[in-house]
Amino acid sequence: MKYIGTGMTSLTNRQLAAGKGTFVADYKPEGMLHMAVLRSPYASARIRSIDTKAAEQMPGVVYVITGQEVAANMNPIFEAYDTAAMGAKGVKWYALVPERVRFVGECVAAVVAEDKWTARAAADAIEVDYEELQPVTDPEKAMEPGAPLVEPEWGDNILVTRDFRSGDPDKAFAEADGTISGVVKQHRYTGAAIEPRAYLANYDPYQDLLTFHASTQNPHPMRVFLAETLGIPETSIRVIQPHVGGGFGLKIPTFQEEPLLAYLARKLQRPIRFVAERTEDLLAGGHAREERLYYEVAYKKDGTVTGLRAKVIADVGAPSALCGWGQSFVTSYCIPTCYKIPNNRVQLFSVVTNKCPWNAYRGYGKEAASFMMDRIMDNVARETGLDRAEVRLRNYIQPHEFPYSQVSGAMLDSGDYPKALRKVLDMIDYENFPAMQAAARKEGRYLGIGIGQELTPEGCSMPRSTLLGGWDGCTVRVNPSGQVTILTGVTSPGSGNETAIAQIVADELGVSIDHIKVIQGDTDTCPYGLGNYSSRSIIMGGSAAKVAANELREKMLKVASKLLEVAPDDVDAEDDKFFLKGAPTRFVTFKEVASTVYRDCHGKAAFDVEPGLEATRYFKHPNVYHQPDTQGRFSSYPSWPNQAVAIIVEVDPETGKFKIVRYCAVHDSGVVINPLLAEANLHGGFVQGIGGAAFEHLVYDESGQLLTTTFMDYTCPTAVDVPSFEVAHQETPSPFTPLGTKGVGESGVTGPLGGLCSAIENALADRNVRLTELPLTPSRVWEAISAAQGGNR
Amino acid sequence: MISREYEFHAPKTLNEALSLLEKSGGNAKLIAGGMSLVPMMTLGLAHPDAVISLNKVPGLDGVKEDGGVLAIGAMTRHHVLKTNPLIAQHAPLLAEAAKYVGDVQVRHRGTLGGVLVHADPAADYLPVCLALGAQIKLQSAKGVRTVEARDFFKDIMTTSIEDGEILVEVRVPKLPAGSGSSYQRLHRVEGNYAIVNAAAVVEPGKKKGRVALGGVGPTPVMIDVSAHIASGVSDDALRRVSDAAFAAAENAYGDLNGDAKYKQAMARVYAQRVVRAAAAQAQ
Numbered sequence A: 001m002k003y004i005g006t007g008m009t010s011l012t013n014r015q016l017a018a019g020k021g022t023f024v025a026d027y028k029p030e031g032m033l034h035m036a037v038l039r040s041p042y043a044s045a046r047i048r049s050i051d052t053k054a055a056e057q058m059p060g061v062v063y064v065i066t067g068q069e070v071a072a073n074m075n076p077i078f079e080a081y082d083t084a085a086m087g088a089k090g091v092k093w094y095a096l097v098p099e100r101v102r103f104v105g106e107c108v109a110a111v112v113a114e115d116k117w118t119a120r121a122a123a124d125a126i127e128v129d130y131e132e133l134q135p136v137t138d139p140e141k142a143m144e145p146g147a148p149l150v151e152p153e154w155g156d157n158i159l160v161t162r163d164f165r166s167g168d169p170d171k172a173f174a175e176a177d178g179t180i181s182g183v184v185k186q187h188r189y190t191g192a193a194i195e196p197r198a199y200l201a202n203y204d205p206y207q208d209l210l211t212f213h214a215s216t217q218n219p220h221p222m223r224v225f226l227a228e229t230l231g232i233p234e235t236s237i238r239v240i241q242p243h244v245g246g247g248f249g250l251k252i253p254t255f256q257e258e259p260l261l262a263y264l265a266r267k268l269q270r271p272i273r274f275v276a277e278r279t280e281d282l283l284a285g286g287h288a289r290e291e292r293l294y295y296e297v298a299y300k301k302d303g304t305v306t307g308l309r310a311k312v313i314a315d316v317g318a319p320s321a322l323c324g325w326g327q328s329f330v331t332s333y334c335i336p337t338c339y340k341i342p343n344n345r346v347q348l349f350s351v352v353t354n355k356c357p358w359n360a361y362r363g364y365g366k367e368a369a370s371f372m373m374d375r376i377m378d379n380v381a382r383e384t385g386l387d388r389a390e391v392r393l394r395n396y397i398q399p400h401e402f403p404y405s406q407v408s409g410a411m412l413d414s415g416d417y418p419k420a421l422r423k424v425l426d427m428i429d430y431e432n433f434p435a436m437q438a439a440a441r442k443e444g445r446y447l448g449i450g451i452g453q454e455l456t457p458e459g460c461s462m463p464r465s466t467l468l469g470g471w472d473g474c475t476v477r478v479n480p481s482g483q484v485t486i487l488t489g490v491t492s493p494g495s496g497n498e499t500a501i502a503q504i505v506a507d508e509l510g511v512s513i514d515h516i517k518v519i520q521g522d523t524d525t526c527p528y529g530l531g532n533y534s535s536r537s538i539i540m541g542g543s544a545a546k547v548a549a550n551e552l553r554e555k556m557l558k559v560a561s562k563l564l565e566v567a568p569d570d571v572d573a574e575d576d577k578f579f580l581k582g583a584p585t586r587f588v589t590f591k592e593v594a595s596t597v598y599r600d601c602h603g604k605a606a607f608d609v610e611p612g613l614e615a616t617r618y619f620k621h622p623n624v625y626h627q628p629d630t631q632g633r634f635s636s637y638p639s640w641p642n643q644a645v646a647i648i649v650e651v652d653p654e655t656g657k658f659k660i661v662r663y664c665a666v667h668d669s670g671v672v673i674n675p676l677l678a679e680a681n682l683h684g685g686f687v688q689g690i691g692g693a694a695f696e697h698l699v700y701d702e703s704g705q706l707l708t709t710t711f712m713d714y715t716c717p718t719a720v721d722v723p724s725f726e727v728a729h730q731e732t733p734s735p736f737t738p739l740g741t742k743g744v745g746e747s748g749v750t751g752p753l754g755g756l757c758s759a760i761e762n763a764l765a766d767r768n769v770r771l772t773e774l775p776l777t778p779s780r781v782w783e784a785i786s787a788a789q790g791g792n793r
Numbered sequence B: 001m002i003s004r005e006y007e008f009h010a011p012k013t014l015n016e017a018l019s020l021l022e023k024s025g026g027n028a029k030l031i032a033g034g035m036s037l038v039p040m041m042t043l044g045l046a047h048p049d050a051v052i053s054l055n056k057v058p059g060l061d062g063v064k065e066d067g068g069v070l071a072i073g074a075m076t077r078h079h080v081l082k083t084n085p086l087i088a089q090h091a092p093l094l095a096e097a098a099k100y101v102g103d104v105q106v107r108h109r110g111t112l113g114g115v116l117v118h119a120d121p122a123a124d125y126l127p128v129c130l131a132l133g134a135q136i137k138l139q140s141a142k143g144v145r146t147v148e149a150r151d152f153f154k155d156i157m158t159t160s161i162e163d164g165e166i167l168v169e170v171r172v173p174k175l176p177a178g179s180g181s182s183y184q185r186l187h188r189v190e191g192n193y194a195i196v197n198a199a200a201v202v203e204p205g206k207k208k209g210r211v212a213l214g215g216v217g218p219t220p221v222m223i224d225v226s227a228h229i230a231s232g233v234s235d236d237a238l239r240r241v242s243d244a245a246f247a248a249a250e251n252a253y254g255d256l257n258g259d260a261k262y263k264q265a266m267a268r269v270y271a272q273r274v275v276r277a278a279a280a281q282a283q
C-alpha cells in the first residue's frame, strides 16, 4: 500500500490514550529537589535590596539565589533571534533580574528545596525592597515623547521599525474612486497548553554532563542557548524532550527558568525540577497578538483595490531573549496577504511596554495581517455595493502569477485562492444563504454569513538565527532484520508529525509502517535539527526524511536488482518487497535485502555498495532569500499555505452573544501526507482561533497588573462552545519541496477573526454594525450594536 | 499551590464538627465539595489554620419531603439536584440551575450549601433560592436558626452566617401545581460562572410572580412583578418588568465580562425572558 495521502491515527495514540505517556513531571529521580521562583509584583521597579534570611532558615530549603549571583556567574540569556541582524534592539536579560524588573512575573529570585511546597513557601518568604517606577502599558502612549522608558539606555520604546513601499501609493489615492480608512485591533492573548512549562535538570560531575529534560519544542537550539548562557561546552549538555502536552510556539526557548535551573543543578549537583503553575504561565509564559493596524485603502468602483497604506503598532511587552517580538515583524511582512495591490506603504512600529514579553504563538503575527485584509475587503464591498466574495475574487493574486513578490519582499510560492474560495462558498451554499437568512428573520432569528481568508506563511527562516532556519535533518537507518529507525531533527509537541514522517519513509522504502520506529527529541541520538515551529516539521523534517530514505532506497534497489538479476531501473519497492516492475511475483523481501547488505557485504549482490544502511541527510528550502535588496528586504518564509472559511452565526442582538451555526473551511497546504491528522490539526487551530476571536483575553490594568491569571478569568472555549467543523482540502503543491508539502500546523487560527466579524456584521446588516476590535465578547458586540443605534438602548 | 500548612479534620458527627469549629476560634474553614475553597486556598485568598471536612458527617445530604417543603441537605451535590425526581417535580428551577454549574466533575463534588456560603454574586442557585422563597437552616453549638434566602446574602461573598455555624439544610417550599418557572443565564463559556442570571416564578392563574436576578450587583436582587402582570402578561407588562429589573440592578458593577451599563441592560433582557417563559408554563 501507499501511505502518503492516507489518513491514519497517530503512532503515539495507544500510549497517550492509555495515560502511559511520559512528561517531565513524571520523572522523579532519586534525591530530586524542587525549584520555585519569586516573581516581580510590579510592572516596573528597581530592586533596592533582597533579604533571603527567612527563606534560607526554613527547614527543607537547600539554596536561595538572587540576580546578583546570576549576573556574576552567567551570561545574559542567549537570544533566539540575532537582534542585530534583524535591525532590532536587544537587551541583556538575565535568568534572574539583578537590578530592574520590567513586567509583573519577571523572575527575581528562586529557592531550591526538598519538596515543592517548601520551595514555594520559602520563595514567598524572600523580602524584596522595591523602588516602584512609572510603568508604561499602552503602546501608543509608549511612543509619545516623554513616556516612561522600558529600557532607559534605548532613548525610546521602539524595538524595531520597518517601512516597505511599492508602486506609487499617493498617485493611487489621488486617482481612486473612493478611499476608506480605519483601524483593526487585536488584543493580547496566548496559547494555553494543558501541560505548563516544565524542566528537570540533572548534573553528573563524573561525566561532566548536564541532562536537561524539557517540555520544549527545540532540544538542539535549547542546548546551544544553555551552553552559551552558562558558558559551558555544548557537548556537556544533553537535552531530552519527553512527551510534550502542547506547545503552540510557547515552548520555544529561551525563558529565564531554563538556564536558571541548569545553573542550579550544576551548582548543587542534585537533580532539580521546575514545573510552572498555570498562573505563572499566564503571567510569564509568553504573550502574543496585541496589535493595532491602521489602514487607508484606495479602490475603484469595480472593487479593485489600487492602494494601501498600513501602519502596524505592536505592543510586544518587555524586551527579552524570546523570539516573540518577531511576530510583529511577520504581521508587516504578510500585508497585503493574498491580494494583488500594486501600490503599498507598510510601516511597522514594534513597541516595548511593561507587560509580559511575547513568545511565539501559533499564527505568529500572520493572523493580524489576514484579519486586517478581511476587514478591508468587507469594507470595500460595503462601499461599492459589491458582494464580499466578489471583491476578494477581483483582488486575488491569480494562480498563474506565482512566484509572486509582495511589497515586503515576501516570495509567495504558489496557490489557487479563487478556487478555494469558490469551493467553500459551495460547501456552505452561499448562494442560497439570503433566502435562509430571510426565513430565519421571520422567526425572529438573526443569521449572518461571513468570509475569512487566511494566508499562513511557514518554514520561518530568519538571518543568523540559532532557532529559526529553513532547513532540517533526518537519519534513516534500516536495521539488519529489516526494521527501520528514523531519527529526526524536528520534534512533535503532540501533533503527530512522527506519524507523517513514518508514512513518507514507508512509501520511499516500500516498507510497511509497522516496521518503523521514530525517535525524536534527544540531542545525543538525533541529528542536529531545529525542532518544531512554523509548521516546519513536514516541510523541512519530512523533506529531509524523504531525501535520506531515498538514498537508502537507491542502495537497496541496487542490491535487490542484483539478487533478482535485473536492471535497477526495472525494480520497484512496496509492501516489504522489491519486485520486478510488471511482474510483482518476482521479488525479494525487504528483509532479505537488508540482511544481504549487512551479512554479505563481500558477496556478489552487495559487493559494490558501501556497507551499512544508514543515511543522514539535510534539506534546505530553496525559497528563502537572505541577501537584502535595496530596501533592506529579505524573504524569510518559503511556504504559503492558505485557507478560505465561511461561517454562519446566529446573533442575539439583545445580549450581543452569538453562536456559530456552521463552520466550513477549504484548506490548501499543498500535498497532504496524512489527511486525518492534518484535519485534527485544523480543528485545534479553529478552536484556538475562535478562542482568540471571542473568548480569550489577557487583560492588564494601567499599572501593569495582569487581571486574568487563572482559567476562570482567561476563558478558553471547550468542545461545547464550538461547532463541529466541515473541512475540505485543496492541494496546490509547493514547487520547492520534494513532496509538494507546505505545512499545516499553524493553519486555522486566522479565519475566525475576520470570518466572525464578517458574519456578525452580516447578521445585523440592517443595523449597520461595525466591528473593528477583538475579542467579540457579548458585551463588545452589544456595545457595537448600541453604537450603531446612536447609543440609545 | 497551597504552600501553607494546615490541620485537616474529618469529623464523623455534626456535633464533633461543631465543636471543632468552635474550638478553632474562627481560623478554621469548613470544606464541602472544595470546588471553591480549594481554588481560594491555591490562589492564597484563603489561608485557614484548619480545614474541617463535612464529607464524613452523616445526614447532611439528600432531598426529603417535609409536608409542603423540600428539605435539602447542605451537602447535596449539584448532580443530585440536577437529577432528583422530587426536585424535578417540586422545584424544577433548582434542577435547571444545577445543569449549568461548572462541568461534570464540579457537579459531582460541589454542594448546594457550599454555593450559598461561598456566595459568588453570579452563582446559579442564588437567584433560584430567592425566587423559590427558600429558607436557610444554620446550626451552631448554641442551636439552630433559620434565615430567609433573601436576607442571607449581605455583600460579595459575604453572608449572614456566623463563626461557629454550619449550614445544614435548605428548605424550599414546593411550587404549587400550575406554577410556571424559568431559569436562564448569560455566560461566555460553558462551565464557568454566569455574567447575569435570572429565575422567575409565576403562580397559578398568572396574576402573581417574582423574578430574582444574579450578577447585577454584590448580592442577588428580587422583584415582585405581580403588579405588572396582574392584567395579563402582555408585551407592555413585560416592558414594565424589564424597567423594574433595570432599576433593581442599579448596583451592578463592571468586571472582565462587561461594564455596569451592560450588566444593567442584561438585567432588563433576562428578567423579561424568564418571566415570559415562566408565564408560558403557568396555568
Ligand SMILES: Cc1cc2nc3c(=O)[nH]c(=O)nc-3n(C[C@H](O)[C@H](O)[C@H](O)COP(=O)(O)OP(=O)(O)OC[C@H]3O[C@@H](n4cnc5c(N)ncnc54)[C@H](O)[C@@H]3O)c2cc1C
Residues within 6 Å of the ligand: B029, B030, B031, B032, B033, B034, B035, B036, B037, B038, B054, B074, B075, B100, B101, B102, B103, B106, B109, B110, B111, B112, B113, B114, B115, B117, B118, B122, B123, B124, B125, B161, B165, B166, B167, B168, B191, B192, B193, B194
Ligand atoms: C471549574 C468550576 C466551575 C464552576 N462553575 C460554576 C458555575 O457555573 N456556577 C456556580 O454557581 N458555581 C460554579 N462553580 C462553583 C461550584 O458551584 C462550587 O461547588 C461551589 O461554589 C462551592 O461548593 P462546594 O461544595 O464545592 O464548597 P467548598 O468549596 O467546599 O466551600 C465553599 C465555601 O463554603 C463554605 N461551606 C461549604 N459548605 C458549608 C456548610 N455546609 N456550612 C457552612 N459553610 C460551608 C466553605 O467553608 C467555603 O468557605 C464552579 C467551580 C469550579 C471549580
